[in-house]
Amino acid sequence: MRKHRLDPFSLIAGALFTVIAxxxxxxxxxxxxxxxxxxxxxxxxxxxxxxLASAVTAMSRRNR
Incomplete structure (x- = not known):
């Protein structure tokens, strides 16, 4: 299986909706x-x- 980058926004959204459920x-x-x-x-x-955290992380990775 091919590895992929972690998407923190999707992880947080999924965890949040699971907690609400x-x-x-x-x-x-x-x-x-x-x-x-x-x-x-x-x-x-x-x-x-x-x-916002995901956007800031993506911007900081682009500037490297």
């Missing part, structure tokens, strides 16, 4: 509820930070 699954098993007013903005903030 597990959070909703655990909440549905009990009496708890998940507040969407917090989950959705935090998701966008984390994805934005991951996108």
């Amino acid at each position: 597990v959070l909703y699954l655990v909440a549905s098993l009990g009496d708890r509820s998940v507040n969407g007013r917090i989950v959705i903005p935090v998701t966008f903030i984390v994805l934005g930070v991951a996108g």
Whole structure:
């Protein structure tokens, strides 16, 4: 199998959506509820930070 470069944005996005899915699954098993007013903005903030980090990393690799 051929190796490829690590894509941090995809890794963070996949992990984030997995955590959110597990959070909703655990909440549905009990009496708890998940507040969407917090989950959705935090998701966008984390994805934005991951996108910026990925862009900065790509720019620094090009300048080498």
